[in-house]
Amino acid sequence: MNLRTPGPTPMPPMVVQALAQPMINHRGPEFAALLHDVTVGVQAVFQTQHDVLLLTASGTGGLEAAIANLFSPGDRLLAVIIGNFGERFATIAERFGTDVQRLVFPSGHAADPEVIAARLAADPQIAGVLVTHNETSTGVTNDLRAIAEVVRRAGPLLVVDGVSSVGSLDIRTDEWGIDVLVAASQKGWMVPPGVAMVSVSPRAWEAYGRARLPRYYWDFGLARKEAARGQTPFTPAITVLYGLREALRLIQAEGLEAVFARHRRIGAYTRAGLKELGLRLVPVDERYASDTVTAFWVPDGWTDQALAERLRVEHDVVLATGQGELSGRILRIGHMGYVSEADIDQVLAALRQTLTTRTAATR
Numbered sequence: 001m002n003l004r005t006p007g008p009t010p011m012p013p014m015v016v017q018a019l020a021q022p023m024i025n026h027r028g029p030e031f032a033a034l035l036h037d038v039t040v041g042v043q044a045v046f047q048t049q050h051d052v053l054l055l056t057a058s059g060t061g062g063l064e065a066a067i068a069n070l071f072s073p074g075d076r077l078l079a080v081i082i083g084n085f086g087e088r089f090a091t092i093a094e095r096f097g098t099d100v101q102r103l104v105f106p107s108g109h110a111a112d113p114e115v116i117a118a119r120l121a122a123d124p125q126i127a128g129v130l131v132t133h134n135e136t137s138t139g140v141t142n143d144l145r146a147i148a149e150v151v152r153r154a155g156p157l158l159v160v161d162g163v164s165s166v167g168s169l170d171i172r173t174d175e176w177g178i179d180v181l182v183a184a185s186q187k188g189w190m191v192p193p194g195v196a197m198v199s200v201s202p203r204a205w206e207a208y209g210r211a212r213l214p215r216y217y218w219d220f221g222l223a224r225k226e227a228a229r230g231q232t233p234f235t236p237a238i239t240v241l242y243g244l245r246e247a248l249r250l251i252q253a254e255g256l257e258a259v260f261a262r263h264r265r266i267g268a269y270t271r272a273g274l275k276e277l278g279l280r281l282v283p284v285d286e287r288y289a290s291d292t293v294t295a296f297w298v299p300d301g302w303t304d305q306a307l308a309e310r311l312r313v314e315h316d317v318v319l320a321t322g323q324g325e326l327s328g329r330i331l332r333i334g335h336m337g338y339v340s341e342a343d344i345d346q347v348l349a350a351l352r353q354t355l356t357t358r359t360a361a362t363r
């Protein structure tokens with residue numbers, strides 16, 4: 001199967017092999033070594049010298065953890081929303097009792113850093129800014145560096161959902177001043193779902209000390225304390241960590257810069273191929289088109305489900321359908337992690353054949 005959903009993603013054979021190891025005591029020395037290796041490897045990919053915590057969760061757990069650890073009831077947060085996942089982050093913060101102000105940009109658009117700067121200038125009460133780096137539902141990547149700059153100038157904490165970008169796109173956590181960055185194992189890391197990774201800046205630790213929202217499973221302080229002795233507070237997803245250690249070796253062997261360059265190259269390759277087929281991209285400005293997921297409008301006469309089903313049944317190519325307001329109207333091709341041009345060639349060939357051989361009878 002050519003699994004081209006934007007997570008879970010395909011796994012290299014070496015990772016598949018690494019998953020097939022015997023279980024170990026998560027309070028023993030083997031686990032301490034595993035936790036250490038993975039933490040150091042993840043720090044390198046995050047480009048941070050600060051703490052990285054490994055939580056047993058999918059990406060959403062990491063987002064919830066960020067809110068629970070940094071804020072207090074009633075804190076005013078600015079949620080920058082360019083699609084479904086931005087909306088989810090805002091909803092989580094709302095459910096926890098913070099005062100969420102939404103700054104919504106239309107589907108297909110990136111957030112405008114100047115508009116964010118203006119909102120922050122107009123409201124000095126804002127304690128945190130929630131940003132989705134790569135909006136998986138629209139295939140748009142925000143200019144995180146520029147957003148980080150305006151947020152840093154204004155002073156609130158910057159909390160970033162990097163679930164579909166960390167590990168594939170260049171994110172300079174420390175250099176850009178990101179306080180908490182959230183990633184998830186099943187995306188560009190090429191391993192199964194089950195581990196969320198969060199970086200925590202010194203400023204975020206100060207906020208943790210003041211924060212009054214309830215936390216137990218997600219407690220960053222507890223995770224840091226246990227990590228210092230080679231453990232996690234609760235039973236970890238040991239098997240996923242085996243896979244992650246191997247995947248990090250592969251990323252290191254390829255070189256981080258080369259991994260980022262491959263994603264940029266394949267992103268451009270995918271977009272060019274779709275345009276050649278006469279398909280329209282969802283991002284309105286290609287400068288912000290994502291290099292990990294490409295969203296395109298399904299042609300007239302098709303639904304996303306119908307086209308996805310034909311690709312799956314006839315070509316073994318699996319794409320993702322639309323979400324939220326784009327449901328029924330778009331398809332999304334994942335190209336993060338273990339991906340090459342040959343994988344995209346198969347997708348493009350399947351699309352070409354399906355769209356051109358369709359007869360009146362099948363309409």
Ligand code: PLP
Pocket residue numbers: 006007058059060061085132134135136161162163164184
């Ligand atoms: N944020 C983004 C940008 C995502 O792409 C996803 C998953 O697709 C999530 C959050 C949620 O992650 P999970 O499904 O791992 O909880």
